[in-house]
Amino acid sequence: EVSAAAQVRDLIPPVLRRFTSPHEATPRTHLLSNARYAVMLTVAGSGYSRWRDIAITRWREDATRDCWGSYIFLRDTQTGYVWSAGYQPTGVEADDYEVFFSEERAEIIRRDGDWSTTLEVVVSSEDDAEVRRISVTNMGTRARDLQVTSYAELSLAPQAVDMAHPAFANLFVQTEFVPETGALLGTRRRRSDEEATVWAAQVVVVEGETVGELQYETDRARFLGRGHHVRTAVSMIDGRPLSNTVGSVLDPVMSLRRTVRVLPGGTARVVFSTIVGPTRDQVLDLADKYSDPRVFERALSLAWTQTQVQLHHLGIGPDEAQLFQRLANAVLYSDAALRPSSEILGHSTLERAALWAHGISGDLPIVLACIDKAEDVDTARQLLRAHEYWRMKQLSADVIILNEKPVSYEQDLQGSLEALVRGSRLRLLPDIAGARGSIYLLRADLLSAQDRILLQQIARVVLLSRRGTLAEQVTRLQRRHREPPPLLPVRRADSRLDVPLPEWELEFFNGLGGFADSGREYVTILGEGLRTPRPWINVIANPSFGFIVSESGSGFTWSLNSHENQLTPWSNDPVTDSSGEVLYLRDENSEEIWSPTALPIRDDPAPYIACHGQGYSRFHHGSHGILVELLQFVPPEDPIKISRLALQNASGRSRRLSVTAYAEWVLGSAR
Template identity: 50%
Template sequence: YSLMLTTSGGGYSKYRDLAINRWREDVTKDNWGSFLFLKDVTSGKIWSATYQPTCVDAENYNVTFLEDRARFQRVDDKINCEMEVLLSPEHPAEIRHVSLTNMDTKERELEITSYFEVVLNSAAADSAHPAFSNLFVQTEYVPGLNTLLATRRARSAKESPVWGAHLVNRDKYATGEIQYETNRAEFIGRGRDIRKPVAIFDRTNLTNTVGAVLDPMMSLRTRVLLPAGATAKLTFTTLAGTSREDVLQQAEKFLDVNTYRRINDLAWTQAQVKLHYLNIEPDEAHLFQRLATRLLYLDSSLRPSSEIIRRNHKNVTGLWGFGISGDLPIILIRIDDFEDRGIVRQLIKAHDYLFTKGLAFDLVILNDQPASYAQELQSALESLVHSGTMVSQNQGVKRGKIFVLRADTMAPEDRNLLFATCRAALSSRQGSLSEQVKRMRFHLDKFSFSADKSPAHHNPLGPDMKLPKLVHFNGTGGFTEDGHEYVIALRPGVNTPAPWVNVIANSEFGFTVSESGSGYTYSQNSRENQITPWRNDPISDPPGEVLYILDKDSGSLWSPTALPIRVEGATYIARHGAGYSTFEHESHGIFSELTHFVPWDKSVKVSVLKIENRSKQVRKLAVSSYTEWVLGFSRAQMAPTMVTELDETTNALFASNPRSDEYGSKISFVAFRDGMDSYTCDRTEFIGRNGTLE
């Protein structure tokens, strides 16, 4: 069992090679993981034990990463919350031990709700088709043990059974019955996301739903009544096993408070023994953890320059000739001096250490020494590899390999491919491993603007938009009398039960768009060559392509579609026709009409935005577009070799990615017909760390 956490609280849990919870690499949003929501029952104030997923700023927020645990501590409205997260050395289980201290002078009642999307499948299979993966998960609740169970129904006799359990252990300050939820649609709510789920913000009780739910998750809720100065302790445990009996036996053990005390002591002891066995000092282990960040989250600080990445024109199959699959993240170390072997020896230790943490990567040692008869350095490097590995294969966990390559035998295009593909490129000539890992590239933004989404000068609500007479109208949508369009009205508080989508395409190129304006674009193959991301999420329906309208005087920001910014109290009308979709919206004194279509004979998506000023003042508006590139089947897999650039002739932004064998020669672009004032190809710069598209 392995666990990864970020300072914001995002991260993953794995049992052998199976993902326990859903996680996606996203250095910008970082909102995937297992979370705890906190709510003051009296005031209604809501926050979380970690910064994610609510992203509420605490009065004080501290995170401490130790070898055996992670500690999150924050203070909100005179409530001190301290959560320790650790793994059991004796069981495939993780523990989140929460201490809540009332620093107020009056009694406080708090509600604590856990949440994670249960997977019990390989991360690759879940990423490829999450909705299909969800269909095989079944849940149940065991009242006597305060435990939720989940299992994945086998698709064939070759699949081994896997079970997961989630339980909470309470102390004397707990009140009321434990509530539970395993249906994500009921917890999140249609059209919402994890930052503001309906079960936390708008509902008093969870629905206690279990069974063959279509979108499974696990959530337990309890309340504590805290006198002034008192501290309540709760322990949320997530564990895995091979049978129902196995996980129930483990769950029963974890309901005993003495089990946590034993694990708390053993975790520290085992961590010290492991470091001693691997001959790693605590500071060195911390260094390896920082190196792991570059493997899990793409970071330019240790990557080759953009110019080097741009020179690569080969796809990932070019690595196969060296025995490198390209499936695992790669760390590259270049060395040309016999005396610099220390950094290689240290990276081999990091390879072992991180494997014990469940993180596998390929280490490529590139011998840059000029060709000679003796090949002293090559022999020394190969000897280091053969004698350096101290950890055997873990059960069910794929181990990365170590490769020693000679630069003088590699073609220049193969070296370019290796540089473009690696997650971190190190050099023995650029200082010690510690100096290189800690070296960051800082940059200052030329300007910073934060739009106020609460209108200051204009009524955000336009007039109630009228619908034409519709046939077979169901209260939300219906056909026009001529049958040419299906019209959907998203009035205040109204959502369709699932995304109502229009598929628009010619023989080579197409896109989908839902009634909320969300969707994705593809070329030739709708799965293998996604231009923008399709997240296969019928609940939140997150967009990967957005148009924004900004009032430059008032700072009001909105979108012509219901996603990502839905103006409260306003109406949105979507018209799905054959070969086009049109969206109408009026708010802030501005009427907008947005039409998407694909020409019969062109591989291009055209979006026509018409804006009409219906207020009585002159308005200064800015229109911005957001396009999230994929150029393949997986955003995380494709990102390291993505190249973006401004084409001076057309004033368009180009994007290309040679990683794909079949589609790597294609170039995508995005442009305004009449040019643009400014641009960025950095998603973090546009959204902001821990930000959203809202």
């Protein structure tokens, strides 16, 4: 059966989307699914994995950084060179980069020096599992050893739950390693009988010569290192062995590592399979099944067969399926080109509760189609097919069709739309697999002007039939996209010009910090390579306004309520301690960039000193010939955060510096 499917697949040319760069203003996406388990992958290699309504891996919509997903790191043990199977998460530019998206798989091909790699991603049609095979070819003249390491942050919770409080959700995830099958397991302890039980497993199998034993890691703090991000993970940059840690690790990940030896001109293949199920025994049985190196070809052939059957059942051709994938891109990552004008968006305050009168919750992304002519009913028909296709791909969205035809005695357009919507609703499967989304038909003449504006403001995608067919509008969108300007590397000084800081006499000094000024301040001194085990923060506030700041300068600001009315985001991440508020310093002559605090740009070996007092925090740093002092506080009564930056030139020459303040706005409980 599998062999026959593979032969037929080879005879039918696939319909592909091809990309040659990971850099897009909005990440380009692709959805793979067996109608229960779904994978979303971007051209850069990020994305998510979901099972029914459970987010297996952690993901956030971040069109700028696109830094969430399941990744495969590569490290040449001879040279120490580190890169990844996709552009993310390492951000290493490839000598050559190609991405192909077809209905049954995604493929990323890149060349880096003497290495050529191909990553293929498939969702199994038989089981709730995804299979990622990376093929590495040594184009050099000598044998090389290559570390191949998987990495994914575990969620194992509904997406809304994970977004609401990820640190709390992490507390209930436990991991274990089963040496008999080489499987890494993760499960979420149930907090109530209503919660579903979910188990996840990952196994790796190698086609080629291996070196050393299998290594694994489930503690994110150990993998990344305190104060590091996934792009600079110490487990990869330093090449240190994984710690083989399992249990209640507080911040769970799944990471497996194998080292392969690749001869000149040779190719090794490493297959990582992620499996999900309701019981431990079930995922262990599947883990044993997916430990066979032939599993990828079987999964690929059966996935191709299933996609052909699914498209035939929905009456969708391969070209139309690719069109629906491109439109889904705007549902996953908001795209200004398919949103209304800024005039409409700024017309009034959003009141989502007004949607409830029409039975629309507003909890799901909304695609709004405005139809004003009977001859444009095909646009609505095609959008309804797209909605069925998205549900099959486990993408939840509401579709609203707005009849904008002026009221008249004849209601031919309304009758046609009602028939279309009725038929589509009958074809929708029940919400048994986790995909949600409804279809709504509204008449513009029965809506207030305010409600019509609200629908456009809150919709992810607004389609106007007068702008052409669905294909024409989506194609026009793709043509508007241009690659953003390339990122320039941060310039480093040819020679260091550190400025010594004054000596501090501290009480109860513990190697990182101690008390000063008779206990009125706590001072941390971060020398080269030193970091506090966890963020050491100061809460600075008056009764109506405040902020927190850590010893590294990270934090967030709020007004009235620190959860419901955040002005800037709080990462609640004790490992990376990332911040939505940053001050940058730049030498306009040498183009060097640094920050007055230890994050986001750490400039070792010059030390960073943080002084937390009651109602204020001070930071001291001396590098690049500049002595920096940053004082932050909140006045006793006014709703304002004051940051006073003092710069002292100790370089012995005139300097031209720029200071840039950066803030990511939340203005609510979530971005």
